[in-house]
Amino acid sequence: MLLRASSQAVGAEVDLTAAVEDAADGGVEDGAVLTAFAEAVVRAADDLDAARARALETLGPAKFVEAAATVGIFNGLVRVADSTGIPSDAMMLERTADVRGDLGFNRWAGASASGVAEAPA
Amino acid sequence: MSFDAGRFPVPVREDMTAALRKSWADIGRAGTWWTGPERVAVAALARVERVQRNEPPWSRNRGEPDTALPEKAIEAARKIGADPMHLDRAWAEEIIAELGDARYVELASVVVTTVAADAFCEAMGIEHEPLPEPETGEPTRERPEGMGDIGAWVPVQVVDWSRANVARALSLVPAGVRTFFRMVAAMYSGTATDFEKMVWDHRPLTRPQVELLAARVSALNQCFY
Numbered sequence: 001m002l003l004r005a006s007s008q009a010v011g012a013e014v015d016l017t018a019a020v021e022d023a024a025d026g027g028v029e030d031g032a033v034l035t036a037f038a039e040a041v042v043r044a045a046d047d048l049d050a051a052r053a054r055a056l057e058t059l060g061p062a063k064f065v066e067a068a069a070t071v072g073i074f075n076g077l078v079r080v081a082d083s084t085g086i087p088s089d090a091m092m093l094e095r096t097a098d099v100r101g102d103l104g105f106n107r108w109a110g111a112s113a114s115g116v117a118e119a120p121a
Numbered sequence: 122m123s124f125d126a127g128r129f130p131v132p133v134r135e136d137m138t139a140a141l142r143k144s145w146a147d148i149g150r151a152g153t154w155w156t157g158p159e160r161v162a163v164a165a166l167a168r169v170e171r172v173q174r175n176e177p178p179w180s181r182n183r184g185e186p187d188t189a190l191p192e193k194a195i196e197a198a199r200k201i202g203a204d205p206m207h208l209d210r211a212w213a214e215e216i217i218a219e220l221g222d223a224r225y226v227e228l229a230s231v232v233v234t235t236v237a238a239d240a241f242c243e244a245m246g247i248e249h250e251p252l253p254e255p256e257t258g259e260p261t262r263e264r265p266e267g268m269g270d271i272g273a274w275v276p277v278q279v280v281d282w283s284r285a286n287v288a289r290a291l292s293l294v295p296a297g298v299r300t301f302f303r304m305v306a307a308m309y310s311g312t313a314t315d316f317e318k319m320v321w322d323h324r325p326l327t328r329p330q331v332e333l334l335a336a337r338v339s340a341l342n343q344c345f346y
Contacts, residue, residue, distance in 0.1 A: 003336045006328035009319035019336035028333045035337045041244045042341040061131035062325040069308035070331050072241025074338035076233040081346035082205040083229040085274035086290040110345030
């Protein structure tokens with residue numbers, strides 16, 4: 001996972017449960033603001049205006065735009081993967097083998113495309 | 122002009138608005154397998170469906186689609202747009218059996234481009250960009266060589282490939298790859314050299330911040346990849 005690898009590159013240890021828990025910071029600077037912003041956009045949540053305002057206030061304009069861009073483009077990227085059934089890269093599967101089951105990823109529909117599907121919970 | 126800088130509440134990098142503008146214009150042009158009007162119709166269907174993503178599919182207000190697209194194309198545009206976590210091989214094979222694999226891939230490329238731009242607008246707090254005016258012209262109907270089976274639902278490039286699989290997922294329609302991955306470079310990855318670095322200095326956010334957002338968005342969409 002690029003989240004873990006990029007954190008280790010700067011000597012930090014990330015908490016990967018932030019990927020699956022609401023408003024978790026994962027040990028990343030301003031992480032809770034970022035994840036709450038992403039959640040509000042993806043869910044079209046009632047608190048989107050508040051989450052956006054908090055992100056802009058906390059991050060400042062330049063970082064806020066990058067956060068919005070990342071949220072935007074990943075809403076497209078997930079659909080690239082899931083509409084084509086593209087298998088995960090072998091290296092990525094190997095490097096995430098220790099956490100995928102605990103985080104519940106192997107129960108998602110797309111896991112079957114990579115041959116690691118578990119029955120849904 | 123689409124994605125005009127004046128629409129945004131805060132300054133947006135010029136390379137990002139330029140990429141969005143180019144890719145948006147691409148939607149309105151004849152593609153490889155679909156005409157400009159068909160591509161805009163696909164984008165419109167995906168947008169209308171995704172806006173209602175919090176409603177179950179059976180209770181969404183769809184009205185009568187104002188398009189002559191095949192029924193399976195309408196279904197695919199809607200489902201990829203709004204329900205990506207419910208796509209599976211059996212469903213895709215049924216769609217591809219009617220549309221053909223390359224037409225399916227191009228349709229997906231239009232949907233993902235539309236969704237990414239729309240989600241960016243929502244994140245920025247601005248209205249969705251009006252869909253481009255469809256242009257006249259005929260699809261090129263060019264099928265690339267060097268495609269093969271790596272276990273995906275569609276053929277992908279297998280010759281001279283050393284990058285991540287997701288970057289070749291749409292490779293059956295190279296024009297679709299250019300349209301969408303132009304935005305990926307501007308909004309996320311930067312150059313290939315940038316992407317390989319685990320410490321980023323080409324973006325205001327740190328790489329862990331960017332990857333936390335990426336991981337959270339992926340998880341919310343239940344995207345295994």
